Amino acid sequence: MSSKLLKQFSDRLWSDPPLRDRFIQAFDQPPPLHPCILWCEDPPSERPFTVEPPQPWQPERVDRLSLGAQPGKHSAHDRGAYYCLDFSSVFAASPLLQLSDIKTAIDVCAAPGGKSLFTWHNLQPDLLLCNEVVGKRLGTLMANLRRCQVANLSEQQVRTSIIATQLDPQLLAQDFSQAFQLVLVDAPCSGQSLLLKQKKVPGCFHKVTLNRNANRQKRIIGNAAQLVAPQGYLLYMTCTYSLEENEQICQWLLKKYPHFQSVPVPHLLDYQSHLTHLPCYRLWPHQGLGAGAFTALFQNQNLGEITAISREDLAAINRL
Ligand SMILES: C[S@@+](CC[C@H](N)C(=O)[O-])C[C@H]1O[C@@H](n2cnc3c(N)ncnc32)[C@H](O)[C@@H]1O
Numbered sequence: 367m368s369s370k371l372l373k374q375f376s377d378r379l380w381s382d383p384p385l386r387d388r389f390i391q392a393f394d395q396p397p398p399l400h401p402c403i404l405w406c407e408d409p410p411s412e413r414p415f416t417v418e419p420p421q422p423w424q425p426e427r428v429d430r431l432s433l434g435a436q437p438g439k440h441s442a443h444d445r446g447a448y449y450c451l452d453f454s455s456v457f458a459a460s461p462l463l464q465l466s467d468i469k470t471a472i473d474v475c476a477a478p479g480g481k482s483l484f485t486w487h488n489l490q491p492d493l494l495l496c497n498e499v500v501g502k503r504l505g506t507l508m509a510n511l512r513r514c515q516v517a518n519l520s521e522q523q524v525r526t527s528i529i530a531t532q533l534d535p536q537l538l539a540q541d542f543s544q545a546f547q548l549v550l551v552d553a554p555c556s557g558q559s560l561l562l563k564q565k566k567v568p569g570c571f572h573k574v575t576l577n578r579n580a581n582r583q584k585r586i587i588g589n590a591a592q593l594v595a596p597q598g599y600l601l602y603m604t605c606t607y608s609l610e611e612n613e614q615i616c617q618w619l620l621k622k623y624p625h626f627q628s629v630p631v632p633h634l635l636d637y638q639s640h641l642t643h644l645p646c647y648r649l650w651p652h653q654g655l656g657a658g659a660f661t662a663l664f665q666n667q668n669l670g671e672i673t674a675i676s677r678e679d680l681a682a683i684n685r686l
Pocket residue numbers: 455474475476477478479480481482498499500503534535552553554555582586
């Protein structure tokens with residue numbers, strides 16, 4: 367698969383030829399991906415699968431399983447005991463582990479639901495709004511939220527609720543300006559890491575694709591920034607490798623919205639991106655832990671009141 371375009375692309379990421387070649391080799395011979403699960407109930411002391419030794423930063427609710435395990439086929443999966451996800455997603459969401467006392471959170475690009483479930487089960491906010499603009503992906507999101515024991519809460523649980531919506535980020539920004547203490551943007555991207563999962567992603571290294579995605583990401587993160595409450599957090603993630611969709615988006619955000627500041631994530635220090643001086647973290651495909659991910663955490667430095675979200679606001683939105 368090592369095309370001329372991939373080589374040119376890699377030259378922009380790596381000045382060191384041996385490192386560049388390791389990156390390219392991951393496309394020719396993808397390292398095997400261990401199945402991974404996020405426990406949605408307290409993990410049993412006797413796990414139903416053989417578990418790999420944890421990474422130092424690995425959340426307690428996450429198990430990386432031995433190769434060949436098929437957690438999706440187990441009865442515990444059907445009853446929602448856990449959610450199957452790529453370990454790269456755990457990496458990308460892991461900065462959330464350093465946050466506490468988050469009462470209101472929104473996942474702007476939520477389907478199929480991995481980061482929402484990670485947020486719900488690790489931070490237990492009072493309100494988690496899971497938004498997905500693409501109609502046909504909503505069904506999967508809803509099904510996963512229901513299966514993994516977070517939807518269909520009783521009326522008595524109105525303070526603790528998880529709600530799915532289908533709103534454009536621009537509308538969200540208008541309706542919920544500065545209302546969320548945590549905003550997740552797991553942005554749609556060129557999807558280069560899908561190549562390691564034997565999927566076809568035509569044109570994913572082409573500059574037209576990268577620019578188109580970067581423009582969409584700026585629009586999404588720009589609107590998402592407006593949702594962040596004073597002192598609140600914004601987590602930006604992708605599963606692609608280009609500079610345009612990752613470090614450059616972060617630089618753009620900080621320039622356009624100077625009241626945001628990058629937040630270091632001490633447990634990811636070993637994964638600092640060599641492509642920026644900002645605290646941005648990358649899991650590379652040749653590191654053998656997953657197909658790859660990018661993650662960066664920001665905080666709104668403004669002081670002031672958090673916009674309250676009323677029952678009426680919640681009733682008015684497109685509750686699915
Ligand atoms: C990387 S996926 C999200 C994965 C999800 N966070 C998870 O962990 O399961 C990106 C999502 O963004 C959605 N999306 C596409 N275009 C969008 C847009 N213009 N604004 C917001 N979301 C968009 C896609 O439908 C897709 O579900």
